[in-house]
Amino acid sequence: MDMKIIINTLKEKGYKITAQRKMIVSILIEQKDNLISAYFINEECNKRHEKANISTVYRNLDVLVESDLLHRFIDDDGNALYKLKCKDSHHHHLICTVCGKTEVINYCPLEKLQALSLEKSFILTHHKIELYGYCKKCTPQ
Amino acid sequence: MDMKIIINTLKEKGYKITAQRKMIVSILIEQKDNLISAYFINEECNKRHEKANISTVYRNLDVLVESDLLHRFIDDDGNALYKLKCKDSHHHHLICTVCGKTEVINYCPLEKLQALSLEKSFILTHHKIELYGYCKKCTPQ
DNA sequence: GTCAATGCAAATCCTTTGCAACTAA
């Protein structure tokens, strides 16, 4: 997902394009497959000409999530991590527990899960499949 | 998992059995398949003869998680929810988003996931498969 | 000009910690 598509989507939804908003999006684009925190984005902002307050960062991340442009993960400590969505079909992620890098897995046992849910009289609305481990770079020798 | 097994496991690990500890475990047993918060447990404690401070609740939940007796979920708001483990084989959960009730799904596409991870040179250490929806009771008409 | 977005400081919520007093074994 590139800057133009994101900006256009936001404009269509009536959001204004501010310097802070563009900067936050460009940081997310740079980090593409890496899960990053609001704090990390804020630090990156501080390194640049236009700073953005941490509450501005949070507000912008909320806008992006609500606009279905951004994926919010919650880690085991309960903290939010973010990564831009790709417009691919339904998929899940491999997540490196060392560096936060993610990779897409184009596999989902949805039919099987649906069938099992029905057996239990559960109506399935959504699901989470997350695979954790070491990416190539971070694999211990 | 019943009280006796839990108490014995804790004793074996050198933990003492206090009134608060027993009360917290019995509340978890009563709620069996329901995901509950530390706050909920604290409120239940307050209704009974022996109260337990919220920090005591958290400390006891930590002990139970570390002893592999308790499952800690993190919800989409980043808050922790708990439920006693069952000693069954590897499995995943259906989770009702209304009442927190869970049901065990004895299915895991582990082989497939392992194979896909290897293709990406990822070493898989653990994974999360969580199915969300409405349980029978909470299904909207 | 108007309404959304920002910065700042304060507030909130959940969770953790330090420490003195207590208690199970």
Next chain:
DNA sequence: TTAGTTGCAAAGGATTTGCATTGAC
């Protein structure tokens, strides 16, 4: 006796909010 446990109050850390000011369109 003595190490683990508790209660209390205070601290922490991530996230949110109120409000006056600013800025995009």
